[in-house]
Amino acid sequence: MLRCMGSWFILFYSVLIAGWKTLKSANTFKVYVNKMLNVKDLEKKILLNLLEKGQRPVVKIAEDLGVTRQTVAKKIEQMYASGLIISFFPKMEPEILGLAIKAYILMREDPRSDCRKETEEIVKSFPQVAEFQRIFGKYDSIVKVLVKDNKELTDLVKKIHDLSGVKETETFIVHSTIKDKPEDPLKKSLTT
Secondary structure, three states: OOOOEEEEEOOOOOHHHHHHHHOOOHHHHHHHHHHHOOOOHHHHHHHHHHHHHHOHHHHHHHHOOOOOHHHHHHHHHHHHOOOOOOOOOOOOHHHHHHOEEEEEEEEEEOOOHHHHHHHHHHHOOOOOOOEEEOOOOOOOOOEEEOOOOOOHHHHHHHHOOOOOOEEEEEEEOOOOOOOOOOOHHHHHHHHH
8 A cells, every 4th residue: 555655745643652552461562662672774764754754755755765765665564564653644733623622631530440441432432532541640541632612621521520430530721832742752762
């Protein structure tokens, strides 16, 4: 599939984050770390190029790196197949699309695994939920949501709070975003 694409006109946004989202055991972690340790210099250069200039055609990336376009396309396909690259999608400005409010909802949950599983299934099905993570600390999970207005946020929080597995919620509305560059830690990881 990737070989057929002559250029990447889709902004490259998330490369390695999925590894952390899918870790389920120490063994999975070990496999993930081994994958990272085996990323070769050319692959690192391709990944950095995609992170910095994701809209460039494969042929331009190849020219920058001094290799053939076929080599770059094949490496990208291999990294995609291995799970190192998980997606290519545009990074959009939510406010332009009418999603004026970004908020984080922290949840305390019933510790029973069946209750947590039910909560996970319901919460991740809400279209306003952009991210849902388990966390350590006072709360059990955090949900990042994008909504059009306060009413939509209030309705969503009520739905979450009414779930039988949710004991307590606390909501934080983002006032302003100082930095939104999830690719920066990835770039650092690739250059050290």
